[in-house]
Amino acid sequence: MPTSPSDPTPPQRARTAEPYDLAVIGAGPAGLAAAVTAAGLGLRCALLDTAERPGGQYYRHPPPGLGAARPDRLHHHWPAFTALLARLDTQVRAGRIDHLAGHHVWTAEPGEPWRLHAVVGPAGTGSAVVEARDVLLATGAYERQLPFPGWTLPGVVTAGGAQAMLKAGLVLPGRRIVVAGSGPLLLAAAASLAAAGARVPAVVEAGDYLGYARAPTALGALAANPGKLAEGARHAALLLRHRVRLRPRSAVVEVHGEDRVTGVTVARLDSAWRPVPGTGRRIACDAVAVGHGLLPQIELATELGAPTRTCPDGAVALVVDERLRTGLPGLWAAGETCGVGGADLALVEGEIAAREIAGRPVPAALRAARRRRRAFADLLAAAHRPGPGWTDWLTPETDVCRCEEVPVARIREAVEELGAGDARTVKLLTRAGMGWCQGRMCGPAVACLAGGGEPRPDSRPLACPVPLAQLADTVPRPPDGP
Numbered sequence: 001m002p003t004s005p006s007d008p009t010p011p012q013r014a015r016t017a018e019p020y021d022l023a024v025i026g027a028g029p030a031g032l033a034a035a036v037t038a039a040g041l042g043l044r045c046a047l048l049d050t051a052e053r054p055g056g057q058y059y060r061h062p063p064p065g066l067g068a069a070r071p072d073r074l075h076h077h078w079p080a081f082t083a084l085l086a087r088l089d090t091q092v093r094a095g096r097i098d099h100l101a102g103h104h105v106w107t108a109e110p111g112e113p114w115r116l117h118a119v120v121g122p123a124g125t126g127s128a129v130v131e132a133r134d135v136l137l138a139t140g141a142y143e144r145q146l147p148f149p150g151w152t153l154p155g156v157v158t159a160g161g162a163q164a165m166l167k168a169g170l171v172l173p174g175r176r177i178v179v180a181g182s183g184p185l186l187l188a189a190a191a192s193l194a195a196a197g198a199r200v201p202a203v204v205e206a207g208d209y210l211g212y213a214r215a216p217t218a219l220g221a222l223a224a225n226p227g228k229l230a231e232g233a234r235h236a237a238l239l240l241r242h243r244v245r246l247r248p249r250s251a252v253v254e255v256h257g258e259d260r261v262t263g264v265t266v267a268r269l270d271s272a273w274r275p276v277p278g279t280g281r282r283i284a285c286d287a288v289a290v291g292h293g294l295l296p297q298i299e300l301a302t303e304l305g306a307p308t309r310t311c312p313d314g315a316v317a318l319v320v321d322e323r324l325r326t327g328l329p330g331l332w333a334a335g336e337t338c339g340v341g342g343a344d345l346a347l348v349e350g351e352i353a354a355r356e357i358a359g360r361p362v363p364a365a366l367r368a369a370r371r372r373r374r375a376f377a378d379l380l381a382a383a384h385r386p387g388p389g390w391t392d393w394l395t396p397e398t399d400v401c402r403c404e405e406v407p408v409a410r411i412r413e414a415v416e417e418l419g420a421g422d423a424r425t426v427k428l429l430t431r432a433g434m435g436w437c438q439g440r441m442c443g444p445a446v447a448c449l450a451g452g453g454e455p456r457p458d459s460r461p462l463a464c465p466v467p468l469a470q471l472a473d474t475v476p477r478p479p480d481g482p
């Protein structure tokens with residue numbers, strides 16, 4: 001029985017009777033746009049997402065139980081989202097989309113058809129196998145975290161986490177919140193927090209906004225994306241109105257407090273992100289929202305050997321061609337998995353991928369929109385690439401891996417005294433990256449401390465924790481085919 005977006009009960013189908021034409025993994029802007037476009041072109045689709053409600057990160061919204069009178073107030077593009085939801089509802093009712101909410105895909109088996117294995121439900125105790133001729137990976141991104149002394153204190157949250165608390169839970173992480181790190185998400189987060197009533201004493205940006213202007217492609221990319229400039233101007237005006245101070249080329253180098261945040265020290269950075277001695281200033285606050293950009297979530301594809309590329313911000317994304325095919329037959333990608341570029345680009349790519357999969361022509365305007373938005377995304381990414389000097393703000397006691405409580409000193413010992421030359425060896429020697437988050441939090445920092453630059457996405461057969469009973473029930477397909 002198909003479910004509608006307002007009915008998140010996942011269908012507990014052990015296996016689809018007949019393979020779908022298309023299985024879309026991820027119901028964010030990219031996945032939603034792809035599923036409704038493909039269904040509109042006559043394909044039978046499965047739309048799987050870990051979350052109970054569609055929307056992904058950008059369209060996060062409060063559950064009906066919270067009784068939010070104006071959920072649209074925290075979104076600039078709410079009408080676009082409600083239009084997508086209406087199209088999803090129509091296709092679900094017509095039986096062309098099965099919206100499989102609460103399905104976390106833990107592995108994808110290539111073949112004809114592809115076979116996706118998912119754990120189902122909040123406790124992850126159910127299981128499902130979904131078969132489809134084509135698969136679209138629209139699993140989005142997660143935040144890059146760089147540690148600093150005090151970052152494990154209660155009151156320190158990620159910038160995206162602060163957005164999520166506000167958009168989905170209607171709560172603020174504090175009353176006086178310093179927003180810090182690097183990337184365009186900081187301005188969006190600070191603007192939302194200030195608009196929701198928080199005092200934001202400073203936005204502390206490690207990069208340099210002038211970096212945008214210095215790039216050789218800057219003028220063209222900026223002129224071709226007037227909407228993005230307007231969005232930036234809107235955030236800037238709001239921050240000005242709320243007297244939020246912007247501190248470029250600076251970083252939070254220490255958080256103060258005993259059992260929760262009471263303030264931060266902010267220092268100027270040089271061009272390599274090294275703190276400039278003698279520039280530290282203390283700012284009182286009760287929360288810090290911090291993030292250093294986003295990293296594409298692509299384990300399901302890298303496990304299968306899909307080719308990757310390094311983006312201008314150092315993040316690793318899937319290689320796709322103009323049609324959005326990955327290097328694996330039948331596996332397509334759209335949105336942040338192809339390189340972080342924002343919700344607008346994700347919508348465009350979702351539609352292009354769906355048209356290509358359905359074998360329909362792609363309007364030239366859509367391809368041009370993709371190129372313009374990718375160029376803009378590359379410009380932003382280059383300006384916010386972390387400099388190597390950030391490790392200078394660490395102390396030996398700073399925890400790098402929070403799950404396994406591994407401090408900087410143990411990682412340096414593994415590198416300098418035991419000869420570890422990469423993140424994987426450091427992990428084996430110290431357990432950094434072996435905890436619940438599987439290195440999503442500490443991976444970039446460990447790789448940097450190990451001297452290996454950005455971490456390559458791990459090749460691991462399970463994209464999330466899977467109950468042993470479910471693994472035992474999973475019968476792998478013989479190598480020759482279905």
Ligand SMILES: Cc1cc2nc3c(=O)[nH]c(=O)nc-3n(C[C@H](O)[C@H](O)[C@H](O)COP(=O)(O)OP(=O)(O)OC[C@H]3O[C@@H](n4cnc5c(N)ncnc54)[C@H](O)[C@@H]3O)c2cc1C
Nearest residue numbers: 026028029030050056057058105139140160335336342343
């Ligand atoms: C925490 C966070 C907060 C953000 N906040 C903002 C903001 O306030 N403003 C802004 O402009 N941009 C924000 N962004 C960036 C913005 O969300 C993205 O640009 C946009 O949502 C990209 O769309 P997408 O469809 O590619 O991915 P997403 O919107 O991230 O959607 C991906 C979906 O895939 C699902 N998924 C992932 N892995 C699996 C799996 N294995 N099985 C099943 N489902 C899976 C996820 O649950 C998610 O719903 C944020 C990003 C993050 C990570």
